[in-house]
Amino acid sequence: MVPPLALDIDGTLTTPDGRVDPRVFELLPDWEAPVALATGKAFPYPVALAGFLGRDATVIAENGGVVHVGDETTILGDSAAACAVIETFLERGGDLGWGGDETVNRWRETEVAVSVDADEALLREVAAAAGGVEVVDTGYAFHVKSPDVNKGDGLVRVADALGVDPSAFVAIGDSENDVSTFEVAGDSYAVANADEAATAAADVVLEAGYMDGTAAVLEALRAGQDP
Numbered sequence: 001m002v003p004p005l006a007l008d009i010d011g012t013l014t015t016p017d018g019r020v021d022p023r024v025f026e027l028l029p030d031w032e033a034p035v036a037l038a039t040g041k042a043f044p045y046p047v048a049l050a051g052f053l054g055r056d057a058t059v060i061a062e063n064g065g066v067v068h069v070g071d072e073t074t075i076l077g078d079s080a081a082a083c084a085v086i087e088t089f090l091e092r093g094g095d096l097g098w099g100g101d102e103t104v105n106r107w108r109e110t111e112v113a114v115s116v117d118a119d120e121a122l123l124r125e126v127a128a129a130a131g132g133v134e135v136v137d138t139g140y141a142f143h144v145k146s147p148d149v150n151k152g153d154g155l156v157r158v159a160d161a162l163g164v165d166p167s168a169f170v171a172i173g174d175s176e177n178d179v180s181t182f183e184v185a186g187d188s189y190a191v192a193n194a195d196e197a198a199t200a201a202a203d204v205v206l207e208a209g210y211m212d213g214t215a216a217v218l219e220a221l222r223a224g225q226d227p
């Protein structure tokens with residue numbers, strides 16, 4: 001029997017150049033246990049991925065700000081403090097770095113994502129002065145979010161709704177926004193490209209990066225082996 005999964009998306013189910021690795025579509029559609037997609041991306045992205053996998057949308061989005069399980073969506077984060085920080089950041093000459101009519105934040109409900117090419121020092125200075133927010137660096141974006149939500153708490157909520165012990169989950173991820181998931185899941189794996197925080201928090205650091213690492217874990221679990 002395979003375990004339930006908590007899977008990060010960027011850096012974990014993707015290739016180094018940011019594509020969804022095709023093995024995602026071989027390994028996950030028929031996974032015979034819940035698969036929670038736990039991501040910093042805005043809510044529609046993991047919902048779409050789950051849909052294209054032919055699976056129920058079991059989703060922790062926006063770093064835990066939005067959780068969807070069964071037929072219920074719960075908004076846990078509050079974007080007010082993050083939006084105030086972004087307003088000041090922009091007033092002080094900062095730029096989100098996504099270009100014109102960007103789609104990174106268009107459907108984001110509880111936090112604001114800023115490009116890794118943006119002025120990090122200014123963003124952190126404004127965030128620290130305002131308080132009530134944290135800046136999380138996923139390697140793909142800086143997320144200005146409420147410190148009161150995270151993927152791990154989202155996973156507890158998902159597990160409760162599914163009637164599964166959170167420690168039954170196997171988690172795989174690559175960055176500091178996965179640390180809370182690793183703390184909740186029974187077994188945690190950091191892919192080889194993981195940042196320092198994820199590497200330190202994981203039970204196991206994989207030899208292979210991106211989906212090469214993730215696929216190795218999933219294939220072993222499917223074969224009933226210890227990854």
Ligand SMILES: O=C(O)COP(=O)(O)O
Binds near residue numbers: 009011039042
């Ligand atoms: O949205 C990001 O910055 C990273 O997304 P991830 O949590 O799926 O890696």
Ligand SMILES: [Mg+2]
Binds near residue numbers: 008011012138173174
């Ligand atoms: Mg990631």
